[in-house]
Amino acid sequence: MTYRIEETDGVLTMTINRSEIRNAINHSVMDGFEKFIAAVQDSRAHCAVITGAGGEAFCSGGDLSVFHELKTEEEAFPMLSRMADLLYRIKMLPVPVIAVVNGSAVGGGCEIATACDFRLVKREAKCGFIQGTLAITTGWGGGSYLLETLQHDRAMQMLTSARMYSAEELKGNGWATELYEQDTDITGFLDRFRKIDSNVHRAYKQLAVQRWETNGLKSRVDLEVRHCAKLWALDAHHAAVDRFLNKSR
Numbered sequence: 001m002t003y004r005i006e007e008t009d010g011v012l013t014m015t016i017n018r019s020e021i022r023n024a025i026n027h028s029v030m031d032g033f034e035k036f037i038a039a040v041q042d043s044r045a046h047c048a049v050i051t052g053a054g055g056e057a058f059c060s061g062g063d064l065s066v067f068h069e070l071k072t073e074e075e076a077f078p079m080l081s082r083m084a085d086l087l088y089r090i091k092m093l094p095v096p097v098i099a100v101v102n103g104s105a106v107g108g109g110c111e112i113a114t115a116c117d118f119r120l121v122k123r124e125a126k127c128g129f130i131q132g133t134l135a136i137t138t139g140w141g142g143g144s145y146l147l148e149t150l151q152h153d154r155a156m157q158m159l160t161s162a163r164m165y166s167a168e169e170l171k172g173n174g175w176a177t178e179l180y181e182q183d184t185d186i187t188g189f190l191d192r193f194r195k196i197d198s199n200v201h202r203a204y205k206q207l208a209v210q211r212w213e214t215n216g217l218k219s220r221v222d223l224e225v226r227h228c229a230k231l232w233a234l235d236a237h238h239a240a241v242d243r244f245l246n247k248s249r
């Protein structure tokens with residue numbers, strides 16, 4: 001199974017379960033996100049968690065071994081739009097969503113984590129919006145969410161540098177909520193959540209959702225997806241993906 005969905009003590013957790021490929025996203029994982037969103041909406045969960053299997057990666061973005069077959073703007077748009085819609089629905093969930101960044105988060109992996117309300121980042125993890133090195137922009141809404149979350153110049157620096165950041169740098173620029181070393185640190189964070197009635201959490205999350213619904217966030221995400229789909233079709237992107245796929249052969 002490419003994902004796991006579990007509930008423990010009022011916390012619903014989605015684990016991307018493709019560690020052999022650094023938890024890259026394919027359509028099967030997207031099916032899992034569909035189920036996760038429905039499960040959270042149907043539950044009285046305190047909060048929701050998204051994480052990756054194994055100790056190497058949280059998520060390495062889109063599965064290039066699959067998505068490299070998408071060549072044109074028309075072919076790329078449906079995949080980008082599907083994942084962007086899933087991340088928007090995750091962002092709008094009625095409970096706080098916590099990304100437990102258990103390893104490297106790269107490209108779309110950073111977009112998933114940025115759609116969450118909190119990011120708990122493992123001390124040795126490195127994360128980067130490296131889409132620029134593939135001659136594309138973010139394409140799942142993560143650029144819009146980052147510009148919504150961080151101080152403007154820091155968000156623009158992460159996006160335009162397209163480089164990997166250390167966990168310390170991510171704490172420094174505000175992307176990481178907290179750094180952690182072991183799973184007990186995560187338990188401690190979740191225990192603090194449980195101490196407060198979940199109706200309080202839901203009420204605060206509703207304030208955020210209302211702001212995002214009225215400040216044009218969705219239209220910015222839609223523009224982002226269209227930008228990415230256009231750049232996806234250019235030779236520079238296909239050449240960069242081929243270089244990545246051929247490196248390991």
Ligand SMILES: CC[C@H](C(=O)O)C(=O)SCCNC(=O)CCNC(=O)[C@H](O)C(C)(C)COP(=O)(O)OP(=O)(O)OC[C@H]1O[C@@H](n2cnc3c(N)ncnc32)[C@H](O)[C@@H]1OP(=O)(O)O
Nearest residue numbers: 021022024060061062063064065106107108138139140248
């Ligand atoms: C809009 C979002 C956008 C999209 O796709 O739509 C993106 O997400 S663009 C960005 C796509 N992702 C990447 O370019 C990241 C590629 N991966 C890496 O940079 C590294 O794998 C890293 C840093 C995540 C982990 O490095 P590490 O040295 O720990 O592992 P390996 O590189 O040796 O990877 C192990 C194994 O997994 C394969 N792999 C890793 N990531 C992907 C991926 N995203 N798609 C397909 N395959 C991936 C890698 O090729 C290795 O395979 P192997 O056959 O064992 O050589």
